[in-house]
Amino acid sequence: MLKVRVIPTLLHKGFGLVKGVRFDSRRAVGSPMQAVKVYNLREVDELVFLDVAATAEGRGPDLELVDELADECFMPLAVGGGVADVADVRALLEVGADKVVIGTAAVERPEVVEEASGRFGAQCVVVSVDTRRGGEVWVRSGTVPTGRDAVEVAREMVGRGAGEILLQSIDDDGVMAGYDLETIARVSAAVPVPVIASGGAGEPAHLAAALEHGADAVAAASIFHFTEKTPMEVKEYLRGRGHPVRA
Amino acid sequence: MGPRVAVVDYGMCNLDSVRRALEEAGGRPFVTGDPGELDAADRIVLPGVGAFADAVRNLRDRGLDDALRKQVLDDGVPFLGVCLGMQLLATAGHEGGRTDGLGWVAGEVVRLEPTGAGERVPHVGWNEVHASGASPLFEGIPDRTDFYFVHSFHLRCDDGGDVLATTPYCGSFTSAVARGHVFGVQFHPEKSQRHGIRLLRNFLNAGWAGC
Numbered sequence: 001m002l003k004v005r006v007i008p009t010l011l012h013k014g015f016g017l018v019k020g021v022r023f024d025s026r027r028a029v030g031s032p033m034q035a036v037k038v039y040n041l042r043e044v045d046e047l048v049f050l051d052v053a054a055t056a057e058g059r060g061p062d063l064e065l066v067d068e069l070a071d072e073c074f075m076p077l078a079v080g081g082g083v084a085d086v087a088d089v090r091a092l093l094e095v096g097a098d099k100v101v102i103g104t105a106a107v108e109r110p111e112v113v114e115e116a117s118g119r120f121g122a123q124c125v126v127v128s129v130d131t132r133r134g135g136e137v138w139v140r141s142g143t144v145p146t147g148r149d150a151v152e153v154a155r156e157m158v159g160r161g162a163g164e165i166l167l168q169s170i171d172d173d174g175v176m177a178g179y180d181l182e183t184i185a186r187v188s189a190a191v192p193v194p195v196i197a198s199g200g201a202g203e204p205a206h207l208a209a210a211l212e213h214g215a216d217a218v219a220a221a222s223i224f225h226f227t228e229k230t231p232m233e234v235k236e237y238l239r240g241r242g243h244p245v246r247a
Numbered sequence: 248m249g250p251r252v253a254v255v256d257y258g259m260c261n262l263d264s265v266r267r268a269l270e271e272a273g274g275r276p277f278v279t280g281d282p283g284e285l286d287a288a289d290r291i292v293l294p295g296v297g298a299f300a301d302a303v304r305n306l307r308d309r310g311l312d313d314a315l316r317k318q319v320l321d322d323g324v325p326f327l328g329v330c331l332g333m334q335l336l337a338t339a340g341h342e343g344g345r346t347d348g349l350g351w352v353a354g355e356v357v358r359l360e361p362t363g364a365g366e367r368v369p370h371v372g373w374n375e376v377h378a379s380g381a382s383p384l385f386e387g388i389p390d391r392t393d394f395y396f397v398h399s400f401h402l403r404c405d406d407g408g409d410v411l412a413t414t415p416y417c418g419s420f421t422s423a424v425a426r427g428h429v430f431g432v433q434f435h436p437e438k439s440q441r442h443g444i445r446l447l448r449n450f451l452n453a454g455w456a457g458c
Contacts (some may be wrong), residue, residue, distance in 0.1 A: 001374070001375065001415060002366075002370065002373070002374045002416055003372055003373045003374065003393060004372075005372050005373070040440075043440050043441070045372070045373060046372075046395075067263075070264065071263075071267050073264075074267075074268060074271065074437065074438065074439075074441075074443065074444065075439075075440055076395055076397070076435075076438045093261060093296075094262075094263065095263060096261075096263040096264050096267070098261065098264065098397070098435075098438060099397075118298070119297065119301075120296060120297050121296050121297045121298060121331075121399075122369055122399060123296060123369045123371065123397040123398055124296055163369045163371070163397075164369070164371060192361075192367055192368065193367055193368070193369065194367050194369070216367060216372070217371075246373045246393045247393075
């Protein structure tokens with residue numbers, strides 16, 4: 001049976017990892033290499049690494065850093081932040097990313113998704129759909145509204161070849177009070193590809209709720225940075241609730 | 248010293264992860280897209296993500312299909328295809344029209360079709376690998392261990408004897424094949440942590456008598 005995935009998210013800015021609240025007020029939480037090594041030892045299901053400053057700073061992904069991280073990562077690694085075109089996708093895959101997360105560029109120039117998927121396969125194209133409560137999609141690190149609903153955007157992305165949707169709730173990010181379950185349910189029901197819920201996990205019950213509302217995988221950051229919970233403990237809890245998890 | 252492993256570069260990415268994992272498994276991997284350099288290999292790994300038709304074209308354009316056939320089928324160099332690399336063993340693929348594959352394993356590569364609610368395609372994540380029988384490739388790995396998958400197509404073998412393992416998804420699909428010294432796995436051992444590294448080590452060591 002296919003297991004649900006619990007995915008720690010690493011947000012990178014400048015020289016270290018950060019974690020913020022509502023895509024803002026980010027504070028330092030450590031070094032990416034150290035985090036990758038720890039998660040590798042703990043055998044987590046997958047990692048998401050997002051360079052949250054890249055698009056705002058008008059630069060592409062930090063390939064050198066991703067190359068170093070990927071060498072330590074014997075687990076699936078999805079990398080995003082600053083991915084503007086298919087050349088960025090290729091470059092990230094070449095240095096060892098298994099999947100590339102496309103955010104702003106996917107919404108503003110969806111042909112990027114089509115091109116990347118056609119060239120490298122849908123399985124390595126993850127589109128980040130960042131929403132406010134209610135489901136409106138915002139881009140550029142949650143600073144620019146698009147006026148479009150998450151369901152419409154997610155459907156378009158899948159139609160253009162996205163293999164997974166990373167559904168991030170801006171308003172719930174770092175708040176640790178639970179995921180945006182309503183949007184998760186609507187988007188999961190609307191697309192045939194896996195949906196990774198992100199934003200809001202503060203306790204294991206929150207991750208269970210996201211799965212019970214249709215998510216196929218749950219990403220979380222603050223719960224692992226700021227509480228004593230480990231991915232393994234979260235999975236034990238999920239197992240107790242009847243969700244299939246990997247031992 | 249471990250065996251020299253050629254990681255075949257035919258423009259279909261994910262080479263670095265495979266190279267690193269083979270190193271971790273005790274091999275001496277080298278990445279090459281040059282048919283002439285395959286001669287130096289004790290083992291050959293064909294990785295790959297992407298579309299079947301592009302992959303076949305890339306192999307042919309570089310003269311790698313003939314070189315692989317010579318090394319693996321004529322000279323008996325053990326071979327492991329990973330993900331798309333396993334699918335390429337098939338007679339033909341059906342991703343964007345029918346395309347001939349290498350034809351080393353009789354079968355067709357077809358799209359996964361959900362059989363139940365909640366089954367999504369691509370099939371992404373950790374899923375069980377049920378061994379169909381004993382194989383040196385799975386030595387030391389408990390049956391039904393979870394490996395990491397990410398794919399939309401699968402290889403449907405014509406001959407059940409080629410099936411080394413299956414995975415229960417979209418009904419059930421073939422997740423590993425073996426035909427003599429030719430192996431293929433649909434999952435990603437290079438991304439399946441210690442069990443994946445173990446599988447690669449098994450591939451490197453099976454029948455290996457040293458330099």
